[in-house]
Amino acid sequence: MNANPSSLRVNKRGTGFQTGWLLWLPPLTFLVVFFFYPLARIFSISFGRGDQGIFSLLLQALTSENTRSILGFTLGQATLSMLLTLALGLPGAYLFARYRFRGKTLLRALSGIPFVLPTVVVAAAFNALLGPNGWLNMFLMNQFNLAHPPFNFMHTLGAILLAHVFYNTTIVLRMVGDFWSHLDPHLAAAAETLGATRWQAFRRVSLPLLSPAIMAASLLVFLFDFTSFGVILLLGGPRFATLEVEIYTQTVNLFNLPTAASLSLLQLVCTLAISVLYTRLAKRIARPITLRPVLLTQKGLASSRQKLAAGVLIAALLIVLVTPLAALGARSFTRYGTAPRGEVVQQGWTLENYRQLSEDPQSSIFFVPPTQAIRNSLLYAAATVLLSLLIGAPSAWALARRTSSRLARILDPLLMLPLGASAVTLGLGFIVTLSQPPLDLRTSPVLLPIAHTLVAFPFFVRSLVPALQSIQPNLKQAAAALGAAPRQVMLYIDLPLVGRALLVAVVFAFTISIGEFGASALLARPEFPTVPVAIFRFLSRPGAINFGMAMALSTLLMLVTAGGMLAIERLRLAEVGEF
Amino acid sequence: MLKRVFIIGMLSILGWAACTPAPASGVGEPNGSGSTAPRPILTVMTHDSFEISQAVVDAFESQHAVELRFLKAGDAGTALNKAILARDNPLADVFYGVDNTFLSRAIAEDIFEPYASPVLEALPDEFKLDPGNRALPVDYGDVCVNFDRRFFADSDQAPPKTLQDLTAEEYRGQLVIENPATSSPGLAFLLATIGTFGEDGYLDYWAALVDNDVLVVNDWESAYYGEYSLHGGSRPLVVSYGSSPPAEVYFADPPVDETPSGVVSGGTSCFRQIEFVGILRGTELRRLAEAWVDFMLSPAFQEDMPLNMFVFPVNPAASLPPVFREHLVIPETTAHLTPDQITRNRESWIDSWTEVVLR
Numbered sequence: 056m057n058a059n060p061s062s063l064r065v066n067k068r069g070t071g072f073q074t075g076w077l078l079w080l081p082p083l084t085f086l087v088v089f090f091f092y093p094l095a096r097i098f099s100i101s102f103g104r105g106d107q108g109i110f111s112l113l114l115q116a117l118t119s120e121n122t123r124s125i126l127g128f129t130l131g132q133a134t135l136s137m138l139l140t141l142a143l144g145l146p147g148a149y150l151f152a153r154y155r156f157r158g159k160t161l162l163r164a165l166s167g168i169p170f171v172l173p174t175v176v177v178a179a180a181f182n183a184l185l186g187p188n189g190w191l192n193m194f195l196m197n198q199f200n201l202a203h204p205p206f207n208f209m210h211t212l213g214a215i216l217l218a219h220v221f222y223n224t225t226i227v228l229r230m231v232g233d234f235w236s237h238l239d240p241h242l243a244a245a246a247e248t249l250g251a252t253r254w255q256a257f258r259r260v261s262l263p264l265l266s267p268a269i270m271a272a273s274l275l276v277f278l279f280d281f282t283s284f285g286v287i288l289l290l291g292g293p294r295f296a297t298l299e300v301e302i303y304t305q306t307v308n309l310f311n312l313p314t315a316a317s318l319s320l321l322q323l324v325c326t327l328a329i330s331v332l333y334t335r336l337a338k339r340i341a342r343p344i345t346l347r348p349v350l351l352t353q354k355g356l357a358s359s360r361q362k363l364a365a366g367v368l369i370a371a372l373l374i375v376l377v378t379p380l381a382a383l384g385a386r387s388f389t390r391y392g393t394a395p396r397g398e399v400v401q402q403g404w405t406l407e408n409y410r411q412l413s414e415d416p417q418s419s420i421f422f423v424p425p426t427q428a429i430r431n432s433l434l435y436a437a438a439t440v441l442l443s444l445l446i447g448a449p450s451a452w453a454l455a456r457r458t459s460s461r462l463a464r465i466l467d468p469l470l471m472l473p474l475g476a477s478a479v480t481l482g483l484g485f486i487v488t489l490s491q492p493p494l495d496l497r498t499s500p501v502l503l504p505i506a507h508t509l510v511a512f513p514f515f516v517r518s519l520v521p522a523l524q525s526i527q528p529n530l531k532q533a534a535a536a537l538g539a540a541p542r543q544v545m546l547y548i549d550l551p552l553v554g555r556a557l558l559v560a561v562v563f564a565f566t567i568s569i570g571e572f573g574a575s576a577l578l579a580r581p582e583f584p585t586v587p588v589a590i591f592r593f594l595s596r597p598g599a600i601n602f603g604m605a606m607a608l609s610t611l612l613m614l615v616t617a618g619g620m621l622a623i624e625r626l627r628l629a630e631v632g633e634f
Numbered sequence: 635m636l637k638r639v640f641i642i643g644m645l646s647i648l649g650w651a652a653c654t655p656a657p658a659s660g661v662g663e664p665n666g667s668g669s670t671a672p673r674p675i676l677t678v679m680t681h682d683s684f685e686i687s688q689a690v691v692d693a694f695e696s697q698h699a700v701e702l703r704f705l706k707a708g709d710a711g712t713a714l715n716k717a718i719l720a721r722d723n724p725l726a727d728v729f730y731g732v733d734n735t736f737l738s739r740a741i742a743e744d745i746f747e748p749y750a751s752p753v754l755e756a757l758p759d760e761f762k763l764d765p766g767n768r769a770l771p772v773d774y775g776d777v778c779v780n781f782d783r784r785f786f787a788d789s790d791q792a793p794p795k796t797l798q799d800l801t802a803e804e805y806r807g808q809l810v811i812e813n814p815a816t817s818s819p820g821l822a823f824l825l826a827t828i829g830t831f832g833e834d835g836y837l838d839y840w841a842a843l844v845d846n847d848v849l850v851v852n853d854w855e856s857a858y859y860g861e862y863s864l865h866g867g868s869r870p871l872v873v874s875y876g877s878s879p880p881a882e883v884y885f886a887d888p889p890v891d892e893t894p895s896g897v898v899s900g901g902t903s904c905f906r907q908i909e910f911v912g913i914l915r916g917t918e919l920r921r922l923a924e925a926w927v928d929f930m931l932s933p934a935f936q937e938d939m940p941l942n943m944f945v946f947p948v949n950p951a952a953s954l955p956p957v958f959r960e961h962l963v964i965p966e967t968t969a970h971l972t973p974d975q976i977t978r979n980r981e982s983w984i985d986s987w988t989e990v991v992l993r
Binding site: 097100175178179182183186187188204209210288289292293294300303304306307308309310311390407411416417418419420421479482483486487490491497498578591592594595596597598599600601602 | 677682683684685686687688689691704705706707708709711712715716718719720723725739813815816821850851852853854855856858859860861865866867868874875878881882884885886887941942944980981984992
């Protein structure tokens with residue numbers, strides 16, 4: 056077919072170098088201005104403050120006993136967390152991909168909520184459930200007449216791992232689940248007809264086809280755990296430190312910028328190494344397949360064995376992902392008051408926490424009613440989605456179509472770096488670079504969606520690329536042969552086929568923005584408080600009313616998030632993928 | 635379908651353009667005093683815990699025909715770092731919120747212009763830690779161990795009175811503190827022990843606390859709302875602020891007449907945090923910046939702070955709101971360390987502490 060002169064002409068005109076470069080232009084400009092340049096500046100300033108050269112500093116950091124044990128712990132906990140997340144996420148993804156059942160949409164939306172919750176709030180929820188005076192311990196003490204809480208959960212490695220699973224399972228559920236739902240079940244069925252056991256069919260047929268999505272999800276989960284900060288600090292407690300925690304301590308507490316910079320650099324180098332490894336492996340396993348509409352791949356739960364297995368799995372997902380949310384919700388409708396000389400009184404169910412959200416006795420100028428905070432959060436999220444689309448979609452297309460090109464091979468792992476950068480370091484980088492017009496953005500509200508997009512962008516790329524690469528090239532060739540311009544091929548072949556993956560990407564951008572990852576470290580904010588910022592404001596003050604209001608606002612955040620995710624899925628962009 | 639994507643995109647752009655995010659109530663709105671000339675904007679950089687009432691902002695703005703803009707730049711340490719790194723092209727005209735544990739860093743990095751405010755005369759000498767008047771004291775607050783009064787009443791146990799008491803067997807497993815490496819009250823409490831037992835004795839004291847099963851968490855929220863028995867935890871002693879007990883009264887619902895928390899204030903068991911304001915080097919609004927500093931030291935602002943930020947006026951002319959007059963315990967003496975001592979030894983003190991307590 057390539058010998059066909061018309062197809063050759065098409066190739067020359069469109070899919071050659073120029074368009075490749077054009078696609079790379081928006082993402083690269085964005086990353087250079089808002090990521091590489093600020094980082095390079097802050098590194099050079101930081102190393103300049105030390106009295107040693109950069110190499111002796113790095114060497115010192117790398118050979119120090121302390122750094123090595125921190126790095127070891129950081130990598131170890133990230134690996135464990137990733138494996139546990141996959142252990143829960145993959146069966147869940149299979150369930151979502153292959154079966155239809157009642158409440159599925161809701162369960163999917165619920166599973167995404169943890170992603171946006173501030174760690175302080177999650178720590179409070181875990182404490183309410185599993186802390187020394189938490190429900191589980193109370194229950195056990197009552198049941199077995201114990202004098203002391205039998206179960207010590209807070210500030211253990213287990214707490215860190217469970218929190219990471221809680222936060223990140225949604226990544227596996229969405230990225231792998233959506234890809235899986237378009238795999239043709241007949242392939243595995245055919246293998247079974249030919250004599251393979253179910254396990255063999257899975258291992259030899261489904262798993263290899265799925266592995267691009269599994270690897271992409273694993274990479275993101277790993278990197279998130281690798282740079283974990285709040286979870287380690289609040290749930291792990293003072294005996295655990297990741298590189299990110301150590302960078303924070305060195306920067307903020309000791310203002311030891313040279314050391315902080317060498318640790319930051321170490322964290323980036325690890326991220327790069329992991330991403331390069333990923334790119335190498337992913338290149339080997341990506342292969343075109345025939346995607347099928349969900350209508351053909353999904354079925355109801357038929358046999359009682361299937362129902363039982365699904366029930367167990369749904370219960371596991373509910374316990375790990377939803378009970379902490381329920382605990383928060385329940386807590387927001389209670390108010391503990393201390394009677395003058397009596398015991399703590401729980402005043403039954405109350406709406407007081409919600410009512411008082413709209414009042415501020417001091418009329419502080421930093422007070423926002425919840426509606427305004429929600430509006431601010433939604434606006435920033437919309438801007439983040441848009442910005443991620445503008446820079447994420449072109450890079451995904453460029454990556455998917457030119458995997459074999461040198462440029463793509465070099466750029467691919469670099470795109471993951473924003474996930475590995477320390478928020479503290481990058482924040483200081485913004486301060487020292489974005490200070491001249493036209494980019495004097497240091498105090499502009501525009502910087503917020505930009506910061507969110509830096510985190511959302513790698514998700515965007517990783518969600519889209521596996522789907523794009525799975526498109527059969529002969530579809531595109533056929534279109535091209537029939538006279539379609541490359542742009543038309545993209546619009547009428549690629550886009551419809553990856554609509555579902557695009558939706559996943561959009562949901563990630565939305566939730567990342569609503570959850571405000573590390574943004575407070577990045578910015579000098581003017582007064583446009585989002586919901587997480589307002590929650591912190593309450594939680595940083597003593598008093599029963601403040602704690603109650605923080606819980607109420609967290610519950611509103613959960614509702615807004617679930618509503619937002621359901622609304623995005625309702626946009627019927629979903630149908631794009633349904634052929 | 636592409637049309638749909640396009641429409642959604644356009645709608646979001648329009649939505650974004652049409653409504654820039656809503657500011658916190660009233661900030662940045664012109665306050666309609668009728669003057670048409672654009673007012674200069676005075677920018678105040680500060681930490682995330684800063685609060686101020688609308689009426690106080692309005693008073694200053696109309697008196698000086700200026701618009702105030704506040705930049706919150708993270709926790710106290712992060713905000714200071716940002717001010718230091720932006721030294722050559724300052725983000726603001728004034729920086730508020732550097733405390734005595736960070737003061738030497740700010741002075742050494744030379745981010746402030748000296749300003750001998752006339753109001754300084756009225757302030758007690760104990761607060762004026764910078765003889766060069768680059769950083770001027772605004773407020774103070776004490777970090778002290780709080781105790782759950784109900785717990786001690788119920789168990790017929792006397793609450794501790796001094797730091798030394800905390801190592802006694804009867805308070806075994808009752809204290810929760812914050813990590814000095816990650817938390818500002820945690821550091822203040824470590825400093826209180828160094829001020830009390832000296833550089834030679836504090837590590838022995840900490841070893842005794844560890845033997846007495848002290849619990850360390852990383853942040854104030856985890857300690858206070860997670861572990862403190864008043865809020866559902868299991869430990870009746872917590873490192874918090876001297877202002878926490880009155881705050882418990884102020885934020886109680888239904889109202890209470892007596893605070894549920896007490897303060898361990900005997901000897902030098904508390905550490906006093908003093909917060910400072912300074913005019914950032916290079917400001918083009920020096921005169922207005924001076925006016926703002928004077929204003930922060932005057933009763934109008936000083937009396938607004940306690941219920942907003944739960945810190946107390948350094949200006950004796952400012953009076954405290956009733957809830958503090960009734961429920962606040964101000965320790966007679968506090969542990970004393972100079973900002974220089976703190977900056978010079980911070981790292982080694984925290985390292986030694988980590989070695990003894992966490993390893």
